Amino acid sequence: DQQVKQNSPSLSVQEGRISILNCDYTNSMFDYFLWYKKYPAEGPTFLISISSIKDKNEDGRFTVFLNKSAKHLSLHIVPSQPGDSAVYFCAASTGSARQLTFGSGTQLTVLP
Amino acid sequence: EAQVTQNPRYLITVTGKKLTVTCSQNMNHEYMSWYRQDPGLGLRQIYYSMNVEVTDKGDVPEGYKVSRKEKRNFPLILESPSPNQTSLYFCASSFKTGDEQYFGPGTRLTVT
Numbered sequence: 001d002q003q004v005k006q007n008s009p010s011l012s013v014q015e016g017r018i019s020i021l022n023c024d025y026t027n028s029m030f031d032y033f034l035w036y037k038k039y040p041a042e043g044p045t046f047l048i049s050i051s052s053i054k055d056k057n058e059d060g061r062f063t064v065f066l067n068k069s070a071k072h073l074s075l076h077i078v079p080s081q082p083g084d085s086a087v088y089f090c091a092a093s094t095g096s097a098r099q100l101t102f103g104s105g106t107q108l109t110v111l112p
Numbered sequence: 113e114a115q116v117t118q119n120p121r122y123l124i125t126v127t128g129k130k131l132t133v134t135c136s137q138n139m140n141h142e143y144m145s146w147y148r149q150d151p152g153l154g155l156r157q158i159y160y161s162m163n164v165e166v167t168d169k170g171d172v173p174e175g176y177k178v179s180r181k182e183k184r185n186f187p188l189i190l191e192s193p194s195p196n197q198t199s200l201y202f203c204a205s206s207f208k209t210g211d212e213q214y215f216g217p218g219t220r221l222t223v224t
Contacts, residue, residue, distance in 0.1 A: 004154075034212060043116070043202050043215030044155070089154060098210035099170060102147075102154040
């Protein structure tokens with residue numbers, strides 16, 4: 001049973017508009033959440049994270065929102081650029097070992 | 113340049129022929145980990161290591177072995193590969209447990 005779910009395998013957005021990528025989780029013990037971006041033939045790269053004590057974290061064009069009661073987080077990219085086209089993974093961790101549990105990923109395509 | 117390297121990048125082998133995928137990081141990171149990526153399943157952790165001589169199982173350890181004899185290296189060993197181990201493998205490291213992880217470029221393994 002997947003504890004971290006990204007229900008949209010793909011998303012297409014026009015350049016300059018907002019991209020919203022969603023992620024749901026089932027384990028209430030998760031207390032740290034991350035987003036990674038992955039281009040073809042490369043490893044994932046860290047994008048942004050949020051601790052469960054916050055509900056929002058911003059870094060430039062990227063904002064992550066956390067709704068603990070709904071066990072839901074989202075990544076907003078504003079404005080979207082063609083270079084943002086990639087697979088986005090959300091991940092969650094808990095416990096002393098801080099193992100990451102990943103979602104299945106969402107392919108974002110930003111159309112020029 | 114700070115990086116995680118993996119070798120080989122591509123490997124085709126036959127069932128039962130032992131193989132090793134090497135992973136090395138030059139950032140003096142304590143934490144290292146192996147993941148496999150499969151369609152629709154995201155990245156799943158195979159093994160991780162919180163420091164030299166300390167390794168532990170992730171979510172899908174069956175059929176794999178690891179060792180951490182020195183800080184920079186964390187090889188993944190498949191003693192008797194089987195076709196269900198055909199996958200894309202990523203090594204990752206972080207300064208310490210819980211920090212965001214840096215990923216290698218991936219190793220695509222095909223077992224026939």
